[in-house]
Amino acid sequence: MEKSDNILEVKDLQKYFDVASGELHAVDHLTFSIRRGETLGVVGESGCGKSTLGRVLLHLVEPTGGEMRYNGEDITKVSRKRLSELRRQMQMIFQDPYSSLNPRFTVFQTIAEPMEIAGGFTKRQIEEKVYAMMDTVGLDRRLVNSYPHELDGGRRQRIGIGRALILEPEFIVCDEPVSALDVSIQAQIINLLLDIQEQRKLTYVFITHDMMVVKYISDRILVMYMGEVAELAESKKLFEKPLHPYTKALLSAVPVPDVDNRQQRIILKGEVTSPINPKPGCRFAARCRYATEICTCESPQPAEYEPGHLVSCHHAQEINKNI
Amino acid sequence: MENNTILSIRDLTVHYITREMGTCRAVNDFSLDIFRGETVGLVGETGAGKTTVALSIMRLLQTPPAKIVSGSIEYNGEDLLRKPVKQMRSIRGQEISMIFQDPMTALNPIDTVGKQIAEVIRLHQSVSDAEAAVKAGDMMELIGIPRDRYNEYPHQFSGGMKQRIVIAMALACSPQLLLADEPTTALDVTIQAQVLDKIDELKKMLNTSVLLITHDLGVVAGMCDRVVVMYAGEIVEYGTTREIFKHALHPYTKGLFNSLPSQDTERLKPIPGLMPDPSNLPERCKFEPRCEHCGEKCSACTPQLTEIRENHWVRCHYAQEG
Numbered sequence A: 001m002e003k004s005d006n007i008l009e010v011k012d013l014q015k016y017f018d019v020a021s022g023e024l025h026a027v028d029h030l031t032f033s034i035r036r037g038e039t040l041g042v043v044g045e046s047g048c049g050k051s052t053l054g055r056v057l058l059h060l061v062e063p064t065g066g067e068m069r070y071n072g073e074d075i076t077k078v079s080r081k082r083l084s085e086l087r088r089q090m091q092m093i094f095q096d097p098y099s100s101l102n103p104r105f106t107v108f109q110t111i112a113e114p115m116e117i118a119g120g121f122t123k124r125q126i127e128e129k130v131y132a133m134m135d136t137v138g139l140d141r142r143l144v145n146s147y148p149h150e151l152d153g154g155r156r157q158r159i160g161i162g163r164a165l166i167l168e169p170e171f172i173v174c175d176e177p178v179s180a181l182d183v184s185i186q187a188q189i190i191n192l193l194l195d196i197q198e199q200r201k202l203t204y205v206f207i208t209h210d211m212m213v214v215k216y217i218s219d220r221i222l223v224m225y226m227g228e229v230a231e232l233a234e235s236k237k238l239f240e241k242p243l244h245p246y247t248k249a250l251l252s253a254v255p256v257p258d259v260d261n262r263q264q265r266i267i268l269k270g271e272v273t274s275p276i277n278p279k280p281g282c283r284f285a286a287r288c289r290y291a292t293e294i295c296t297c298e299s300p301q302p303a304e305y306e307p308g309h310l311v312s313c314h315h316a317q318e319i320n321k322n323i
Numbered sequence B: 001m002e003n004n005t006i007l008s009i010r011d012l013t014v015h016y017i018t019r020e021m022g023t024c025r026a027v028n029d030f031s032l033d034i035f036r037g038e039t040v041g042l043v044g045e046t047g048a049g050k051t052t053v054a055l056s057i058m059r060l061l062q063t064p065p066a067k068i069v070s071g072s073i074e075y076n077g078e079d080l081l082r083k084p085v086k087q088m089r090s091i092r093g094q095e096i097s098m099i100f101q102d103p104m105t106a107l108n109p110i111d112t113v114g115k116q117i118a119e120v121i122r123l124h125q126s127v128s129d130a131e132a133a134v135k136a137g138d139m140m141e142l143i144g145i146p147r148d149r150y151n152e153y154p155h156q157f158s159g160g161m162k163q164r165i166v167i168a169m170a171l172a173c174s175p176q177l178l179l180a181d182e183p184t185t186a187l188d189v190t191i192q193a194q195v196l197d198k199i200d201e202l203k204k205m206l207n208t209s210v211l212l213i214t215h216d217l218g219v220v221a222g223m224c225d226r227v228v229v230m231y232a233g234e235i236v237e238y239g240t241t242r243e244i245f246k247h248a249l250h251p252y253t254k255g256l257f258n259s260l261p262s263q264d265t266e267r268l269k270p271i272p273g274l275m276p277d278p279s280n281l282p283e284r285c286k287f288e289p290r291c292e293h294c295g296e297k298c299s300a301c302t303p304q305l306t307e308i309r310e311n312h313w314v315r316c317h318y319a320q321e322g
Helices: A050-057 A080-089 A107-118 A123-136 A153-165 A183-200 A211-217 A235-240 A245-253 A293-297 B050-058 B085-091 B113-124 B129-142 B159-171 B189-206 B217-223 B241-246 B251-259 B296-300
Strands: A006-019 A022-035 A039-043 A065-070 A090-093 A171-175 A203-208 A220-225 A228-234 A303-306 A309-311 B005-018 B022-035 B039-043 B066-075 B096-099 B177-181 B209-214 B226-231 B234-240 B306-309 B312-314
Touching: A006 A050, A022 A039, A022 A050, A022 A203, A022 A228, A039 A050, A039 A211, A050 A171, A050 A203, A080 A090, A080 A107, A090 A153, A107 A123, A107 A153, A123 A153, A153 A183, A183 A211, A183 B251, A203 A211, A211 A235, A220 A235, A220 A245, A228 A235, A228 A245, A245 B189, B005 B050, B005 B209, B022 B050, B022 B066, B022 B209, B022 B234, B039 B050, B039 B217, B050 B066, B050 B096, B050 B177, B050 B209, B096 B159, B113 B129, B113 B159, B129 B159, B159 B189, B177 B189, B189 B217, B209 B217, B217 B241, B226 B241, B226 B251, B234 B241, B234 B251
Parallel strands: A039 A203, A039 A220, A090 A171, A171 A203, B039 B209, B039 B226, B096 B177, B177 B209
Antiparallel strands: A006 A022, A006 A065, A220 A228, A228 A309, A303 A309, B005 B022, B005 B066, B226 B234, B234 B312, B306 B312
């Protein structure tokens, strides 16, 4: 088989956590692939398993079951040695620039650390690369000896990005990288991420709960609901024609900064059910206005509604007939 | 004075004075009227002074380090800043209530939620414990939580439900003014929609005025009658929601809108630079260091809030020229 267009293929991926009251299904039988050079947005509400997914992809937590293939290689179980090689190619940008940086490390130390761990660089090489990286991510060189607490959130996030990029990876999981930032700073960081992606031909998995941001930045979007795929489609398609009742509600609830467009919000009744020892059946059924008997006893499987547009809903055909 | 005005803030100036940082000028010459039954949105970024304004109204600022340097806050014609502590205590919760951002820390973890709602009622109204409990149960139903959960503790509720309980506490005595400080920022969007709908519904039912503090322009568009934009402790622009969204005039407000991701923009246009250090504010226009449209006048004199269009005030020398 020739080198595939997919940088990462995930099949039947599971991550369960043991908790006091049972087994928490954080990621449950996810199957999808990530294309080389694209941005795959992963959205869903808090607790839907999107961050866990990002962590499993990078082996920050080990999967319970399923399979992950990176450039065709099975990386579901890898040796420590192989993992440290993979880390050069796969990196992560974290949400909170306040807690993800070591407070005792200067900017230089923070950005240089991955190179030191990876090994094989001279002091001079490290210095050159760190300064070049500071230019790339828009950090003034005079900040090189500053500590995180001396810097604002936007600059801290630039450090986090510099640190993730220093080993020249090709695949980056961005876990809510702009959620903690004010809008004007958020826009600066989004532009930076897009510029770097273009220059370095990066593939992003972009995890966020912000629908406006994900729409702007993603090529395709994966909507998660309680550990499962609710819907997967091209970004534009998903916003034009959401098929899953949850996606419809989610999109309608996003406050739009437009006074002429006070759209009808779909208010979901009921509360999120527990992901601990989930019962069979659709996990959204309790909040779904279209739920029928089949929804409470049989789990819907993701099915292709249109080419490239997957949805997990027993009633996808009927409820979208008239759209 | 107009009968219609419920709250009138005049020239409010608040400083935080600390040994390490010197004097932080958090709020400077802030004036605002809130009318009966309206919702006013107070927008701005972290550190703009939004929460300090709300805490000044509630007289909940920690002093020191905070110090109300000057100004007045008239509520129904009486200056809250001159009220004795005891009187202020009866106004809080009864006349003016506040919802805080984080529902996880606003509730007492060792009391049942029903008891916490009832406590507010008992404090402000001369009712028996039993009557207060009934009223608290009514409030719970009003916000969509079954009253048989009266005896449960905060940790047994989800984030959205906790925030609704906080709202029930804030509205239990039908206050005339509600200060909501980022009430939905910690919540998921579908839950945010529930909570905002609830606030709107109760507000209409009780004819409460609301000061909604938020950084989310989407929330403002859906909820507010008027908008006030704050930058570095000052109002830079205010007007009706429609005016601000259709004809934003201040470069900062425009910058905020341009920073929002939306499908029509090819590339986001962020505001360059950072908010000035509040202990070292620029002398003239606070926005000048980040402004792309500044001219000679900006370094010569401080811009004043001026009515550029009907009911639309802007603090910028060049607002008229667009």
